[in-house]
Amino acid sequence: MIKKELLFGALIVILFSLNALSAKLIDKIVATVNGEPITLYELKNISPLYKAKTPKALLNMVIDDYLIEQYARNVGIRVSEEDVEKYLENMARRNNMSVDEFLNRLKESGIDIEEYKRGIKLQLYRYLFARRVFLPTISISQKDIENYKKLHKNMLKSYNRAVVLSIISLPDLKTAQMVYSKLKSGADFYEMLKKYSLNKNPRREIPIMALNPYLQKKILSLKKGEFTNILEAGGKFYIVKLIDIKQEGGAKERIRFILAEKQIEAKLKSWLKMVRARSDIEIYLK
Numbered sequence: 302m303i304k305k306e307l308l309f310g311a312l313i314v315i316l317f318s319l320n321a322l323s324a325k326l327i328d329k330i331v332a333t334v335n336g337e338p339i340t341l342y343e344l345k346n347i348s349p350l351y352k353a354k355t356p357k358a359l360l361n362m363v364i365d366d367y368l369i370e371q372y373a374r375n376v377g378i379r380v381s382e383e384d385v386e387k388y389l390e391n392m393a394r395r396n397n398m399s400v401d402e403f404l405n406r407l408k409e410s411g412i413d414i415e416e417y418k419r420g421i422k423l424q425l426y427r428y429l430f431a432r433r434v435f436l437p438t439i440s441i442s443q444k445d446i447e448n449y450k451k452l453h454k455n456m457l458k459s460y461n462r463a464v465v466l467s468i469i470s471l472p473d474l475k476t477a478q479m480v481y482s483k484l485k486s487g488a489d490f491y492e493m494l495k496k497y498s499l500n501k502n503p504r505r506e507i508p509i510m511a512l513n514p515y516l517q518k519k520i521l522s523l524k525k526g527e528f529t530n531i532l533e534a535g536g537k538f539y540i541v542k543l544i545d546i547k548q549e550g551g552a553k554e555r556i557r558f559i560l561a562e563k564q565i566e567a568k569l570k571s572w573l574k575m576v577r578a579r580s581d582i583e584i585y586l587k
Contacts, residue, residue, distance in 0.1 A: 331586040332360055334367040341586075346413045347420025360586050365573050366423040368580060373430035380425045388421050395507075399500050402470070402537065409536065427569075435568040441560045449556050463508045464520055465545040467491070469498040470537055477531045477538035490528060490542050499537070504544065521546075 332339045344359060353359035393403035404414055467490060471477040480493050491503060509517055519529055520543055528542040 329585075331584070332364055333581075333583045334364055335371060335581050337367060337371070339363055339367065342413075343416055343419065346416035347423070349407070349410075349412065349417070350420045350424055357586060360584065363423070364582060364584075365577075366427050368573065368576050369430050369569075370423060370426040372576070373426045376430075376433065378426065378429050378433065380422045380429070384425055385418050385421050388425060389418075394505075396534075398470075398534075398537075402499070406536075431565050431569045434572075435565045436561065438568065439561050439564045441557050441564075445560055446553060446556050449560060463506050463547045464512075464543060465547060466505050466507060466520070467494060467503055467542040467544055468500065468505060469494045469540045469542075470500045471497060471539070472499060472537065474531075474533075474538055477540065481531055481540055484528060484540065506547070509546075 329341045330338045331341050331344060339360070344356070344363060347363065348359055351359050351362050353362055389403065390400055393400045396403060398406070407414060407417060469480060469490070471480060476497060480497050484490060484493060494503060495501060509521070512520065516532075519532075520541065523529065523543040525543055525545060528540055530540075532539045532541065
């Protein structure tokens with residue numbers, strides 16, 4: 302029995318709802334933000350970047366990010382194409398894919414890549430603006446850090462570790478079964494990787510907390526040098542070998558970062574409430 306796990310995660314929470322809405326009017330304007338239009342087509346294609354349960358919830362998140370972008374540009378913040386490409390590289394890496402694999406997965410889901418990149422820009426403007434405006438006002442005490450440690454002991458054990466993996470990525474099930482059979486018969490993992498893998502990188506270091514719960518359990522059940530059975534993600538097949546589990550340092554700085562993020566998000570939420578009240582926002586999505 303081949304166990305399958307979607308490494309890519311839940312790509313689009315509300316895509317089918319948006320597809321139904323856009324069946325007749327793909328370029329319909331669903332909102333304007335200080336005169337800037339947001340279309341249904343854009344909303345559909347950037348939806349994978351947002352954790353929204355309904356189209357209206359998604360639209361409100363995007364409206365917030367339009368406001369942030371407008372204010373960010375006014376204070377001189379700019380997001381370059383290079384910034385977008387680096388963001389894509391990081392997303393692909395977190396999903397154990399190459400950039401090409403990641404983009405192909407998006408295309409297979411019906412996503413317009415250029416529109417998706419527009420969504421990434423919105424995410425980056427949010428990140429850069431919030432940190433320029435609110436980070437200087439944040440203060441994290443040693444007491445805050447110690448309290449967090451007490452409340453999150455179990456989580457921090459995993460958060461402060463990383464796994465070193467070697468991953469054979471294969472184009473189809475037949476090839477994956479052949480390679481898996483060879484490995485079970487004693488073939489060298491790295492020779493199989495060099496000969497058959499779509500990605501030739503022999504080592505990847507990934508924080509344990511970056512893996513989904515299934516993969517965490519799967520990989521942490523291995524002994525060093527052991528490999529998984531065949532895993533599937535986005536039409537590709539993977540065999541993963543555990544090389545090492547590393548204990549990372551810097552727990553204090555990680556906690557400081559988490560606490561700062563929470564304070565920044567709270568301040569940004571309060572700021573958005575004020576800005577929305579004095580902005581010209583029209584919503585047409587029913």
